Amino acid sequence: MNVRILVLLLTLVPAVAAGQRDALLPADAYGYALRRSPDPLCPSAWIDLHAGTPLGLTAAGDADADDDGGVVVALPLPFEFYGQPQSTLVVSSNGYLAFAEDLQTEDGGHWRSDCPLPAIADNRRASMARVHALLADLERGPAGDLRWAHFAECPRVSAHGADACSVVQWRDWKRIGTNGTVDMQVVLHHAHREIAVLYGALDADATQAATFGIQNAGASSAALAGCGTSAPPPAFSAVCYFDGLPPETPADVIFADSFDPLP
């Protein structure tokens, strides 16, 4: 065997094996699969949300609303989450979305990071069907901005192709008691049931021991991207959750060039 080919094979085997594992095994019991950038299926394509709708929070309890609060967003299109169509969500000051009808069902509050997932949340009125973009005790920073927008044609193309999306954005949010700031977006691709969490600036103080992942309404199934002492997503990266197997990864150029059968 050609030595160069052998070396190439040895180099590629772990990657191929890893790719097969990711492709064949869902990330949770329900069947969500998880990808991270720079996986080509999960690009970190930040969406310009300047024209989005600002969101004002309502306090969950005695704490200030921008510290511990939520706001209801009615989705123009239903979004299927763990097999259940959802038409409203509550955006929390603490870095998560919960699929819930109102603030009586989900108040947006939070005390401790839930680790691991799935986990029963500890706020007084809680829906367990959640997207934890960065679950931690967060609050609006001095320049903090919370907004959302819906796009009939999403500026970020889903791995499955173009569709409509709803986007929630926390900008200049901060971890309580620190100067660590957070910029992040959650993109809900309606047609393809794909969730992309896009991260901008992420200060290490903000991400420490935070929880990243999704879980179902019964808190019995979850796709966990990180929590506790595991490494958080890096700044300017993306984490994507696919309901079922994601589409095939585009063919590896080196692999194709080297092993495609000759014409």
Next chain:
Amino acid sequence: MNPSRCFRSLALGAALLVSLPAAAQVIANSSFEGDSLAGWTIGGTNRVGTIQATHVSGGIPGGVPDGSWFVALSTTPSQTTTGGTTALIDNNTTVENDIATLSITVTIPFWPAVLEFDWTFPSSEQDQPGQYDDLFDVMIYQGTPPADPTINNRVFARSAPRNVPQDFSNFINAHFLGTTIVNRTITRAGSPVTGTSLTYGVAGFRRACVGIDLPEFPGPPYTRTIRFRVADQADRQFDSALFLDRVQVLPGCDPAQQMAISQRTVSAGSDVRLKDGGLEYRPVQARRLAVDPGGRVQAVASNANLDGTNPNYVEQVFIQVDQGGWQRVTGLVINDGGDVQSLAVSGTDGGTPGRYVAIAARTTATDNIEIHRWDRQTSALTTVTSTSGCDNTNPSINFAGSVIAFESTCNALTVSGTAQKIVLWTGGATNAITAFQGGGTCIGRSPALNTRSGQDGVYVAFESSCNHTGANADGNFEIFRYRNGGTTGSTRFAQITNTTGVAVINTMAQMDRSDSAAAGNVFFLSNLADPTRGLHVFRFACSNANCTSGTRTQWTDGPAGQWYTSFRKLIRTADNTVVDDFVFERLNLLSGFTEVGHRIGPTGIETAITLTQPIQQLGGGLDGTAPVIGFLSAQDILSGQNTDHNVESFSARVQ
């Protein structure tokens, strides 16, 4: 009962939990090894002697607990018909004869203290008429022995087991040995107990543990005489014998030695957090429990992280089958601040034991309490009630899980304003709920459905202050039975108790299986026989379909100062046989300890464990023919497994 004494005894129980110093060998000759009665004094007929298993034909089932020797106290061997002193020991009017005693005086270097001993009480009186109810007791005193029929010094007592339900003595029956005659005999040449005839053989030793901090004799010094005594009631014939071994005075009891006990949950620590500007402390604990009729399925409401999904210690409902892993009821997620009010578990349906779990819970801190039904087989949650501004509580579920009876203060369900009434959910396509108690301000509470029969869930027993049959004009809480279906009108109601006066308590109604009126019996706790003697278990056996007449039988009795605080009637699911089994919790006001056990109806045959503090919640089932008791306790019952004294779930299996 002297209230201060009760309080003191309870305080002892609490104290025992805090600190149990290392055991000291207070009784040097505790096991009679070396054929020795050194340190002990025998009295009465002096028919007391040390023997070994080989001296008993057929031996000792399970062997001798400690070493090879033990002591036997006989009611005089060989049917001796003359001699000996007499007494009235057990507070009835029948004379006891052939009294033999074994006593020892000890100085106890620690306090409080308990007496722990292994015992068995075989008797040839087992098939004899009721009045020949031989007995033994254990008394603690200082100086002169108390005169009979003084009961305050008695810390333990049993009478002969019986072949047929009859309980002449006021003492609880000893182990039942079955009805097969085996004709065992004690044979040891020269021994005072040789020739003792034991027609039904000998049961294995069992361990008892009782508190001995009787307030009549305050200390220090803590010098006490411990006296074991046997007696032949009503005649001098038919032998009985008390076998004793490993008699010890200790700082605390070890209940695990008394029954096969499992600690089903293990939770650690407590939860402290700042929330909404305040400091919030929450112990990690189990709070509610239910057991299926087959004794295999435990449902527990706990804020422990039993399945790994509850790191924030929010109370949830968890299920455990056959002591496997805990599984959370994922269809009903309870928010922080919500809680479970009550649980009930159905029988086996579709091959799934304890298939349906009825749950009364508020899912948020500010919610009202609603009833839900969780199907373990399909993981489907049925919303039984959906109300607001009122509560639905204390569900009871039938064997098939198709009927739920519960309390409601919701006018939409009761048509009775805010007055609490019992309603019946019969499900089906219409999610039907039936209000049957009528209007008015009277109250219904604590429903219990019948189970396991062709009329599963047709009958419900409950407490009510309503005048359903015209016989409760004074509005006392009485026990009623209601039949859902059949002839309409008041004949559907049967009033089981009819008492007067505020001192009478009728509570905790239970039902049997009921494929016939005679088996549709109602059980309840009451002090109706004697308001001064605490609560006991009663059975009302219906004699006709409407249960307008029947026979009431008191199923529990015993030394004064036994107060039943909870019980659960068991049904046999294996063959649908009507059985008299129930599990109970009772407070022994003499010792201050709680006794949890299994008992077979009026025979008084029981097995119990002694705990130093009351349990929380009681459930039970029959796994085949083996009784299984479920309960919650903060005690470190299995030494070292609950040292933080969180409230945990336990089960005790009667072997």
